Amino acid sequence: MTQNIYDDAGFFAGYSQLRRSVDGLGGAPEWPTLQSMLPALTGKGVVDLGCGFGWFCRWARDAGAASVLGLDVSANMLARARETASDAAIAYRQADLETLDLPAASFDLAYSSLTLHYLEKLAELFATVHRALVPDGRFVFSAEHPLYTEPGPDYLDEGPRTSDWLAKGVVKQHRTLATYLNLLIDAGFTVRRVEEWGPTRAEIAAHPEWKIDHRRPSFLLVSAAR
Numbered sequence: 001m002t003q004n005i006y007d008d009a010g011f012f013a014g015y016s017q018l019r020r021s022v023d024g025l026g027g028a029p030e031w032p033t034l035q036s037m038l039p040a041l042t043g044k045g046v047v048d049l050g051c052g053f054g055w056f057c058r059w060a061r062d063a064g065a066a067s068v069l070g071l072d073v074s075a076n077m078l079a080r081a082r083e084t085a086s087d088a089a090i091a092y093r094q095a096d097l098e099t100l101d102l103p104a105a106s107f108d109l110a111y112s113s114l115t116l117h118y119l120e121k122l123a124e125l126f127a128t129v130h131r132a133l134v135p136d137g138r139f140v141f142s143a144e145h146p147l148y149t150e151p152g153p154d155y156l157d158e159g160p161r162t163s164d165w166l167a168k169g170v171v172k173q174h175r176t177l178a179t180y181l182n183l184l185i186d187a188g189f190t191v192r193r194v195e196e197w198g199p200t201r202a203e204i205a206a207h208p209e210w211k212i213d214h215r216r217p218s219f220l221l222v223s224a225a226r
Helices: 010-015 019-027 031-036 054-061 073-086 123-130 177-187 201-205
Strands: 046-050 066-071 089-092 107-113 133-144 157-161 168-175 188-197 219-225
Touching: 019 031, 019 054, 046 054, 046 123, 054 066, 054 089, 054 107, 066 073, 107 123, 123 133, 123 177, 168 177, 177 188, 177 219
Parallel strands: 046 066, 046 107, 066 089, 107 133
Antiparallel strands: 133 219, 157 168, 188 219
8 A cells, every 4th residue: 555644644735835835836846847738637537646635626726617627635635635624526535546546538637746656556556546547638747857756866776765855754746757768658548748847047036945856856747648
């Protein structure tokens, strides 16, 4: 089972204070780029893999999605999502993405934000997502950039990395950029766009703490089509 670190009380308390947790999508610096990679959502069915507090689920409905399914392994995250807003067209469900089963050809868009780097069985998830999308359906996701999950000398050595971030013993899965893309291709996807997000000089001037992300991108953003 995927490590459910978000149900650790200390981790969840710290995570809840992050800017992206307080301000939602507007507090995520990579969101404008990720948003530009999304298809039109009017009348579409959407699944959010690792929905967290439900920010994207609610945004998708505002953007015209007919229905949204938000999945997360964390009971804490889902409780906060349900408390924040009520919408009959949004369903939240607890699920381990490592063993996820979705009905075939049921969604127009699969979306995931900063979740995939926690998963060991990514090939299986990509196959599940491919099967669950309609023809020409889209899969748009962000993950921690491989240069972030392995900033040291062992970039080509894939596997788990344990760090102390908000809590001790947080496990993330390091894989190379090539592995992410090849797993998508092997699952049958066509890669449409890839971005290695980093701040512009103007953004660094406004947020000096982002300077490190100009030297080493923090986020990998990918759009793929079924």
